[in-house]
Amino acid sequence: xxxxxxxxxxTYVPRSRLKRSTIANATAWANPAAARATGACAVCNWDEDSxxxxxxxxxxxxxxxxRLQVDAVWLASxxxxxxxxxxxxxxxxxxxxxxxxxTLTSGGSRRGATSALLAALExxxxxxxxxxxxxxxxxxxxPGSDQELKYGHAAAAVCVGQGAxxxxxxxxxxxxxxxVDQYRASGASFDYALEExxxxxxxxxKLVPRAIGAALASAGIGxxxxxxxxxxxxxxxxxxIAQAAGLSSAQSALAERLEESCGDTGAAHPLxxxxxxxxxxxxxxxxxxxxxxxxxDAIVLRASAASSQLAKQRxxxxxxxxxxxxxxxxxxxxxSALVEIDWGMRAERDNRTAHxxxxxxxxxxxxxxxxxxxxxxxxxxxxxxxxxxxDCRATDTLEPHPLAHSRGRVKSFTEDWLAFTPRPPLIxxxxxxEGGGNLMMEMxxxxxxxxxxxxxxxxxxxxKDLDRxxxxxxxxxxxxxxxxxxx
Amino acid sequence: MASGIRxxxxxxxMGCSRFGERWxxxxxxxxxxAVSEALADAGVERDRIGAAWLGVxxxxxxxxxxxxxxxxxxxxxxxxxxxxxxxxxxGTEALRGAVYAVAAGACDIALALGVEKLKDTGYxxxxxxxxxxxxDLYLPGSTAPGSFAQLASAYAAxxxxxxxDLKRAMAHVSWKSHENGSRNPKAHLRNxxxxxxxxxxxxxxxxxxxxxCCGVSDGAACAIVTTPAIARELGKRDxxxxxxxxxxxSNGVEAGHSSWDGSHTLTSRLAAQRAYQExxxxxxxxxxSLMEVHDCFSITELVLMExxxxxxxxxxxxxxxxxxYDREGRIPCQVDGGLKCFGHPIGATGLRMAYEIYLQxxxxxxxxxxxxxxxxxxxxxxxxxxxxxxxVALFGLAAA
Numbered sequence: 001x002x003x004x005x006x007x008x009x010x011t012y013v014p015r016s017r018l019k020r021s022t023i024a025n026a027t028a029w030a031n032p033a034a035a036r037a038t039g040a041c042a043v044c045n046w047d048e049d050s051x052x053x054x055x056x057x058x059x060x061x062x063x064x065x066x067r068l069q070v071d072a073v074w075l076a077s078x079x080x081x082x083x084x085x086x087x088x089x090x091x092x093x094x095x096x097x098x099x100x101x102x103t104l105t106s107g108g109s110r111r112g113a114t115s116a117l118l119a120a121l122e123x124x125x126x127x128x129x130x131x132x133x134x135x136x137x138x139x140x141x142x143p144g145s146d147q148e149l150k151y152g153h154a155a156a157a158v159c160v161g162q163g164a165x166x167x168x169x170x171x172x173x174x175x176x177x178x179x180v181d182q183y184r185a186s187g188a189s190f191d192y193a194l195e196e197x198x199x200x201x202x203x204x205x206k207l208v209p210r211a212i213g214a215a216l217a218s219a220g221i222g223x224x225x226x227x228x229x230x231x232x233x234x235x236x237x238x239x240x241i242a243q244a245a246g247l248s249s250a251q252s253a254l255a256e257r258l259e260e261s262c263g264d265t266g267a268a269h270p271l272x273x274x275x276x277x278x279x280x281x282x283x284x285x286x287x288x289x290x291x292x293x294x295x296x297d298a299i300v301l302r303a304s305a306a307s308s309q310l311a312k313q314r315x316x317x318x319x320x321x322x323x324x325x326x327x328x329x330x331x332x333x334x335x336s337a338l339v340e341i342d343w344g345m346r347a348e349r350d351n352r353t354a355h356x357x358x359x360x361x362x363x364x365x366x367x368x369x370x371x372x373x374x375x376x377x378x379x380x381x382x383x384x385x386x387x388x389x390x391d392c393r394a395t396d397t398l399e400p401h402p403l404a405h406s407r408g409r410v411k412s413f414t415e416d417w418l419a420f421t422p423r424p425p426l427i428x429x430x431x432x433x434e435g436g437g438n439l440m441m442e443m444x445x446x447x448x449x450x451x452x453x454x455x456x457x458x459x460x461x462x463x464k465d466l467d468r469x470x471x472x473x474x475x476x477x478x479x480x481x482x483x484x485x486x487x
Numbered sequence: 488m489a490s491g492i493r494x495x496x497x498x499x500x501m502g503c504s505r506f507g508e509r510w511x512x513x514x515x516x517x518x519x520x521a522v523s524e525a526l527a528d529a530g531v532e533r534d535r536i537g538a539a540w541l542g543v544x545x546x547x548x549x550x551x552x553x554x555x556x557x558x559x560x561x562x563x564x565x566x567x568x569x570x571x572x573x574x575x576x577x578g579t580e581a582l583r584g585a586v587y588a589v590a591a592g593a594c595d596i597a598l599a600l601g602v603e604k605l606k607d608t609g610y611x612x613x614x615x616x617x618x619x620x621x622x623d624l625y626l627p628g629s630t631a632p633g634s635f636a637q638l639a640s641a642y643a644a645x646x647x648x649x650x651x652d653l654k655r656a657m658a659h660v661s662w663k664s665h666e667n668g669s670r671n672p673k674a675h676l677r678n679x680x681x682x683x684x685x686x687x688x689x690x691x692x693x694x695x696x697x698x699x700c701c702g703v704s705d706g707a708a709c710a711i712v713t714t715p716a717i718a719r720e721l722g723k724r725d726x727x728x729x730x731x732x733x734x735x736x737s738n739g740v741e742a743g744h745s746s747w748d749g750s751h752t753l754t755s756r757l758a759a760q761r762a763y764q765e766x767x768x769x770x771x772x773x774x775x776s777l778m779e780v781h782d783c784f785s786i787t788e789l790v791l792m793e794x795x796x797x798x799x800x801x802x803x804x805x806x807x808x809x810x811x812y813d814r815e816g817r818i819p820c821q822v823d824g825g826l827k828c829f830g831h832p833i834g835a836t837g838l839r840m841a842y843e844i845y846l847q848x849x850x851x852x853x854x855x856x857x858x859x860x861x862x863x864x865x866x867x868x869x870x871x872x873x874x875x876x877x878x879v880a881l882f883g884l885a886a887a
Binding site: 452 | 628634644690691739746748749
């Protein structure tokens with residue numbers, strides 16, 4: 001058996017940053033501890049959820065030309081929008097993966113991503129294809145709570161397989177322990193967290209070193225050989241764990257970096273830490289990845305030469321450094337459905353989805369696949385029966401043509417204060433895609449005054465409409481300014 | 488080669504209700520207001536109408552679908568009634584049906600009526616509606632102002648105008664229509680405004696402010712058409728003749744092909760060219776006496792001046808500011824106030840335009856009468872710039 005491990009990584013951190021000082025300004029009257037908090041939380045736009053986050057991270061992880069090599073998707077999250085509708089299939093469809101892809105959802109645990117990663121690594125021993133492990137969370141927190149100050153939204157994905165590796169899998173250990181440090185009952189919106197000191201002393205410091213010891217033993221690695229600890233927990237605890245487990249030097253940098261610029265991202269956190277570790281380590285260094293939540297997963301990996309490319313580009317660090325300040329605390333609450341703004345009668349529009357239509361046109365709507373005319377080469381959306389080119393108009397000549405990876409150019413636009421959107425104004429315009437394709441698109445991650453004719457845009461799968469009557473949500477691609485990532 | 492509609496059909500009577508927020512009136516009241524005026528004007532009995540065309544756009548509102556609303560409101564003697572709908576070109580589409588029926592000899596006298604009752608929704612602006620079960624899955628939840636506002640960004644970019652300059656020209660368009668509307672007793676909006684008021688109004692859809700948008704109105708308008716011979720039998724001396732009636736719907740090019748840059752309305756150009764040809768108009772700038780165009784928004788009227796071949800490319804901004812389309816200008820536009828101030832009850836609008844041309848050609852426009860007009864143009868744009876139906880009609884006096 002050849003070596004197996006991580007072959008690629010991709011991350012997605014939403015554009016908006018809610019400074020903890022912004023939270024404190026609004027809530028310190030109720031929670032004085034907020035006044036001492038520093039840094040910022042990465043927070044979703046209204047049209048992002050754990051599915052769209054996962055699609056964005058997975059899209060960054062698997063290049064379009066490699067999508068057909070993926071034969072399994074493992075999706076980990078505690079906040080998936082559907083309790084019964086395979087969220088992983090929605091992700092797989094959006095990525096235009098093969099129809100025979102296997103999907104599995106790992107929910108109900110902050111440790112879900114590391115458990116899925118282990119399962120994928122084990123499965124990789126006998127399967128030749130790439131396995132995509134993607135983790136995302138958009139956890140809500142009550143205004144004024146400690147969680148509000150701690151939590152951030154993000155997603156991270158890794159591909160697991162054989163061949164050219166970023167990091168080789170050396171060994172692991174798991175431990176199951178029903179220590180209830182925090183929980184969220186089924187159907188509840190918020191987490192209930194127990195005293196941090198008890199969690200630290202009885203949970204982290206007793207359970208994690210045991211799992212680490214077992215994992216290092218299975219890998220045949222000494223504790224002093226570990227260069228980076230990617231521990232999904234508080235940075236202050238990371239330092240103590242490193243001491244207790246006998247790891248070398250300062251070990252809280254990764255956790256601190258995420259705490260400061262993005263927050264604790266729940267199920268996504270272990271893979272986000274792993275991505276950050278791989279951007280920072282040198283060839284041959286040992287990375288120890290630890291997921292925590294009713295037990296521990298400890299995974300030992302060794303960085304390969306291929307990781308040096310990642311270290312050069314540092315995409316996650318650019319995402320963390322970027323971002324745009326969200327100055328409006330109340331808008332953040334509204335985006336998170338934590339306060340109900342009166343949007344007037346236009347918001348009463350019925351967004352019922354015709355599922356038979358959505359199924360018939362699933363690759364156009366679900367994966368943003370347009371058509372390319374084999375007679376004249378014109379790329380177009382939607383994929384109609386007759387070619388749109390006025391000089392062609394041939395019938396049944398359109399072949400599927402992916403548009404989700406296209407860049408585009410704004411031909412015309414408006415900022416519409418009359419149309420209903422949960423984040424006014426509704427900004428939309430006619431867009432011409434590079435390589436062909438023209439359509440009117442909703443814009444996202446853009447503020448009034450930022451667009452111009454000619455602005456370069458990228459495509460982002462987002463929530464298009466919420467159907468509150470029936471508890472459904474539908475997705476489609478929106479255009480986001482390329483420069484708006486803040487990079 | 489088809490011979491076209493030119494000089495085959497006469498308009499012998501027209502009527503138009505007062506437009507506006509007609510809290511007092513339902514669709515039946517509006518229809519009767521317009522039809523009564525038209526029948527009296529034509530001097531024909533209701534039972535001489537051989538067939539009728541009813542134009543309604545928002546059938547979700549209180550008018551309803553099918554021929555029945557008109558047939559029942561007028562208690563017509565079970566003659567054929569056809570309900571038509573072509574977005575904001577609906578009124579002109581109703582007229583087209585009636586005119587073609589007379590030209591074909593299918594009936595001697597036909598009636599075209601457009602009606603819309605918009606102000607029963609409980610909120611401002613046009614009613615919300617679905618765009619279609621598939622379209623709702625990918626098209627933005629756009630509004631009419633947001634869809635037309637995009638013309639401004641693309642037009643300014645295409646011709647190198649600053650938004651500041653373009654906004655001033657757009658403000659002139661609206662200012663002019665308020666001036667004209669103030670002289671029209673049937674208009675929805677009869678207030679005069681200043682350029683500064685227009686420029687400083689709250690934004691609806693960038694760069695359109697409140698005064699860049701037309702009124703959302705209730706109303707009905709009606710035409711009675713017949714053959715030139717019957718018109719003479721009815722004792723008409725001056726007869727308004729249909730010179731051209733053209734319709735051009737989009738086929739998807741604007742929305743889906745790179746050849747459209749968003750700065751103009753492609754179908755208006757096509758419909759205008761065909762209408763000029765049908766009417767034998769060689770030089771529209773010299774021959775057209777007045778026009779009523781689809782000024783749903785100020786920017787629409789401005790770019791239409793180019794699409795109709797009346798201003799050179801990129802020059803409409805200057806022509807508008809020079810007053811070329813004002814009441815006293817070379818080609819007065821919207822002398823009745825237009826959609827902007829007369830109002831825009833969608834199904835009625837095309838016929839309302841024809842009503843003003845009809846009154847002007849016959850010298851019956853009262854305080855707003857122009858001096859000796861001979862050829863009038865009406866234009867509708869149904870839908871939005873990237874997906875629409877344009878109609879262009881020309882009307883003139885019969886050669887005696």
